[in-house]
Amino acid sequence: MFEQVKAIPGDALLALMVAFKNDPNPNKIDLGVGVYKDDTGNTPILKVVKQAESYLLAHELSKGYIGATGSPELAPLLQKLMLGENHPLIGSGRIATAQTPGGTGALRVAGDLINAVKPEAKIWVSDPTWSNHFHVFAGSGVEVRTYPYYDAQRNALAIDQMLACITQMTAGDVILLHASCHNPTGIDPSFSQWQQISKAVAERGVVPLIDCAYQGFGEGLEEDVQGLRLLVEQCPEALITTSCSKNFGLYNERVGALSVITETSEANQKTMSQVANCIRANYSNPPAHGAAIVCTILSDNTLRQQWEAELAEMRDRIRLMRTTLVKHLKEINCSRDFSFIAEQKGMFSYSGLSKEEVLFLREQHGIYAVDTGRINVAGINANNIERLGFAINQAIQL
Numbered sequence: 001m002f003e004q005v006k007a008i009p010g011d012a013l014l015a016l017m018v019a020f021k022n023d024p025n026p027n028k029i030d031l032g033v034g035v036y037k038d039d040t041g042n043t044p045i046l047k048v049v050k051q052a053e054s055y056l057l058a059h060e061l062s063k064g065y066i067g068a069t070g071s072p073e074l075a076p077l078l079q080k081l082m083l084g085e086n087h088p089l090i091g092s093g094r095i096a097t098a099q100t101p102g103g104t105g106a107l108r109v110a111g112d113l114i115n116a117v118k119p120e121a122k123i124w125v126s127d128p129t130w131s132n133h134f135h136v137f138a139g140s141g142v143e144v145r146t147y148p149y150y151d152a153q154r155n156a157l158a159i160d161q162m163l164a165c166i167t168q169m170t171a172g173d174v175i176l177l178h179a180s181c182h183n184p185t186g187i188d189p190s191f192s193q194w195q196q197i198s199k200a201v202a203e204r205g206v207v208p209l210i211d212c213a214y215q216g217f218g219e220g221l222e223e224d225v226q227g228l229r230l231l232v233e234q235c236p237e238a239l240i241t242t243s244c245s246k247n248f249g250l251y252n253e254r255v256g257a258l259s260v261i262t263e264t265s266e267a268n269q270k271t272m273s274q275v276a277n278c279i280r281a282n283y284s285n286p287p288a289h290g291a292a293i294v295c296t297i298l299s300d301n302t303l304r305q306q307w308e309a310e311l312a313e314m315r316d317r318i319r320l321m322r323t324t325l326v327k328h329l330k331e332i333n334c335s336r337d338f339s340f341i342a343e344q345k346g347m348f349s350y351s352g353l354s355k356e357e358v359l360f361l362r363e364q365h366g367i368y369a370v371d372t373g374r375i376n377v378a379g380i381n382a383n384n385i386e387r388l389g390f391a392i393n394q395a396i397q398l
């Protein structure tokens with residue numbers, strides 16, 4: 001069976017991680033992999049997570065299966081986090097949330113659900129988007145198309161082209177929108193642009209699939225879901241995929257969720273039976289521990305406040321690195337204007353650096369960014385920021 005198997009090229013980002021690991025340069029800088037790092041270059045476990053885990057260790061009574069749709073406690077907690085405490089959808093029967101293994105698991109179940117209930121629907125993703133969106137939806141057997149998103153000339157959102165594309169989509173197609181901290185560009189719509197987008201999506205009868213992987217990493221817990229809330233208000237149906245990997249630092253615990261919003265509660269019950277069926281065929285039921293951590297934190301006032309403070313610390317550090325890098329590049333009279341980096345949101349930034357410039361950084365300075373010019377701003381710290389500025393300034397003079 002396996003003797004004739006052809007190897008397929010590995011993921012470019014994973015290859016970059018391996019190259020970084022094998023680089024003997026003591027001053028190497030990792031701006032590739034998409035995890036948060038603190039000022040010492042570590043991906044920390046939040047203190048509040050440790051506290052919740054000690055509580056769970058003492059109180060957990062069973063390791064029994066938790067059912068296909070996971071923790072029933074997690075569903076209302078995540079709904080309130082995303083939609084707001086007293087949102088009319090909560091408890092209306094029109095929204096249901098299934099816990100999944102990470103945001104990726106949620107996206108896969110969403111893809112499988114679409115394929116099960118409307119196989120002719122296409123999923124439209126932004127150009128560019130997180131590359132795994134293509135793999136995941138291909139795995140579900142759903143056709144993927146792209147809509148314009150990034151205007152390379154202005155380092156800004158290509159809003160006019162995006163809106164024009166939405167008006168051409170087939171009603172009943174699905175449009176994937178990043179709730180905040182767009183991966184890979186770092187460019188989010190402004191509030192007025194979200195108003196235009198949600199109006200266009202609702203008018204066209206396209207179903208929004210909102211990928212909420214970075215709530216709290218951009219501007220704040222509330223600010224980062226303003227587009228999501230507009231979409232849910234204006235569209236009768238929506239899908240939301242949530243990841244708790246970044247904002248709780250629970251990358252390897254695989255905590256996420258798929259929320260399904262339908263026009264009626266009857267449709268919701270039927271649709272959730274399809275969701276449960278997709279889950280059973282995939283992994284039967286999700287892991288319990290990470291979701292229990294999130295529930296413990298979100299359902300306790302003290303722990304929740306502590307979590308919000310630690311989340312703000314991560315967010316503020318990323319923002320500080322953005323502004324400090326821009327300031328430093330100005331101070332050393334860099335001839336290219338990088339001020340847009342300070343305007344972008346979340347961990348990622350389309351830096352505008354060309355592939356040649358990225359390769360120069362890697363080969364000459366041991367600085368690892370993705371070939372597209374995407375950098376993980378969380379990889380910058382007080383120790384390496386001047387070296388990075390110096391190297392960027394050299395790279396652009398090629």
Ligand code: PMP
Nearest residue numbers: 034102103104130183213243245
């Ligand atoms: N969506 C986007 C836009 C992401 O960037 C990521 C993580 N890189 C995910 C979803 C998936 O996150 P998770 O690790 O929870 O599967």
